[in-house]
């Protein structure tokens with residue numbers, strides 16, 4: 316009996332990398348086990364036997380599950396966006412960040428393709444998100460900007476790279492771990508082929524204690540797991556004003572005596588930031604209204 320980690324899952328086969336390192340073993344799942352669990356995910360730690368064939372005999376308890384990308388036992392979400400090509404959208408970024416916050420898993424923001432914008436533009440975007448309370452690392456695969464900082468941030472962790480297609484998630488993995496030589500694709504290739512370059516979630520072992528998962532990009536984000544009254548909790552820059560509103564059920568929308576709205580009026584919270592909150596709130600409200608109609 317050995318213990319390993321699922322690093323890939325393809326068509327009912329699971330590639331299990333021994334915890335102590337070495338080549339992944341192609342495994343199937345013991346029939347009896349199949350009846351007792353919903354799904355086996357990349358990232359899961361398992362017991363397996365490897366005789367002539369590999370067979371997974373038990374799944375170790377999960378520490379965490381991320382729904383999108385679907386992966387287990389992650390302790391850091393790296394939200395990757397590009398300074399340009401594709402242009403970053405505040406709304407899309409906010410949605411990614413809200414989902415990551417709601418998962419309870421620590422997360423940080425990487426702003427890639429820094430070489431495509433001026434230094435001041437790069438700093439402007441990064442500082443905006445830093446001021447909201449997020450950790451931000453600017454990177455460029457072209458000139459290795461941020462390489463050391465990113466490596467250090469991920470050391471000893473199992474991190475997943477998530478973000479829209481074409482922002483350079485795979486290119487960043489290659490920058491940190493050139494040995495894997497993963498396939499990247501230009502934006503125009505992605506558009507003309509209508510598909511993403513990375514097609515599956517794959518966990519890569521960096522060293523004895525660090526893993527990185529590369530994942531396919533996505534930009535359709537449904538916030539249906541978020542309740543309207545929870546949303547403000549995922550805006551760390553709102554935290555100072557929360558709990559001070561007249562109604563303790565305040566969602567900072569139409570209510571009177573709202574401290575968040577007051578902070579917007581006095582300029583402590585930028586109006587543009589509040590607008591993003593409202594846009595997300597309305598989307599979530601619509602989802603909930605449809606659900607309970």
Ligand SMILES: Nc1nc2c(ncn2[C@@H]2O[C@H](COP(=O)(O)OP(=O)(O)OP(=O)(O)O)[C@@H](O)[C@H]2O)c(=O)[nH]1
Nearest residue numbers: 456481482483484485486499500501511512513532
């Ligand atoms: N100028 C510049 N181009 C970059 C940088 N990083 C990645 N690219 C390019 O951006 C394109 C997309 O990179 P990928 O790594 O395939 O993007 P991805 O996020 O993995 O995309 P999916 O796998 O489709 O989700 C490629 O042509 C890369 O060469 C960067 O820092 N600067």
Ligand SMILES: [Mg+2]
Nearest residue numbers: 484485512513
């Ligand atoms: Mg990719």
Ligand SMILES: [Zn+2]
Nearest residue numbers: 560565567573
């Ligand atoms: Zn309020």
